[in-house]
């Protein structure tokens with residue numbers, strides 16, 4: 265293709281983005297647009313799958329049948345989210361195997377939040393309340409993202425995240441209405457998960473390398489700092505309502521801006537976790553690699569079965585002829 269032809273295609277592509285048209289997998293797109301979508305969608309998919317591990321850890325220990333059923337359903341939803349997202353990503357011309365390989369080799373990231381341990385039952389409430397709460401805030405704008413398969417996957421994901429957030433907050437309400445020890449357990453979980461939850465939104469806008477381009481392409485519709493602020497403004501009153509204290513001495517309502525001011529995030533901790541040195545990074549990756557390797561026989565059996573079925577069908581067709 266000549267340079268002029270590429271420029272022409274690029275101009276048409278930018279015009280479609282400006283008109284808020286959805287870009288579909290078979291449409292022409294700049295190579296960088298394709299690559300940055302593969303990066304973000306696959307990291308999102310990996311986050312859903314790795315995100316099953318900290319909560320899966322509590323399924324056998326949920327304190328009642330009702331809690332167990334709800335937690336099972338939530339963790340199962342996350343597997344479903346991973347599947348929609350991997351499928352959306354595959355429409356960009358990369359295979360599921362390649363995506364897994366990138367994760368297992370440490371080339372593709374997943375959300376920093378899942379590298380922290382779930383020590384008590386209150387952690388499950390806190391994950392639903394804060395982590396899924398943050399996920400909704402981050403993902404609602406993505407329902408309007410420019411790449412069609414990603415935007416459509418996000419609509420269902422957000423509906424399910426809403427149930428996840430409520431089940432988490434309801435666990436917290438119950439713990440806060442319970443004994444002194446239960447309330448202390450809830451406060452302790454909030455103390456440990458608050459700052460990592462704020463880190464989920466990524467580095468500050470000034471440090472974010474992808475935001476500018478992703479906003480131009482309408483992959484991202486709001487910046488990391490805008491979403492983080494929205495999360496804080498929404499969550500602080502929820503903590504107040506159940507009598508929990510946000511572990512930030514600098515947190516203060518600002519009449520002028522109409523937002524909460526908050527303390528400095530420990531960005532050194534964030535980058536350490538992102539680079540693989542968080543409390544559970546090694547454990548999480550081992551669980552995923554083991555699952556892949558131990559599942560080899562299932563994939564082999566499915567392939568062998570598919571081949572036999574194909575042979576059987578061919579024989580039947582030959583007989584009929």
Ligand code: BYC
Nearest residue numbers: 308311312315374375376399463464465466472473474475
């Ligand atoms: N953790 O330029 P930036 C869930 C990386 S699933 C790790 O701002 P971008 C749930 C970033 O990838 C939650 N890495 O990047 C599941 C980039 O590195 P690369 C997951 C992070 O893409 C189960 C570099 O830092 N949600 O909620 O413009 C149970 C520079 O950052 C993180 C999604 O994936 C992080 N927190 O913005 C319960 C949503 N933050 O790629 C709940 C979709 C940044 O150059 N993703 N990095 O190597 C997004 O919205 C955006 O990708 C982000 C980052 C806001 C996360």
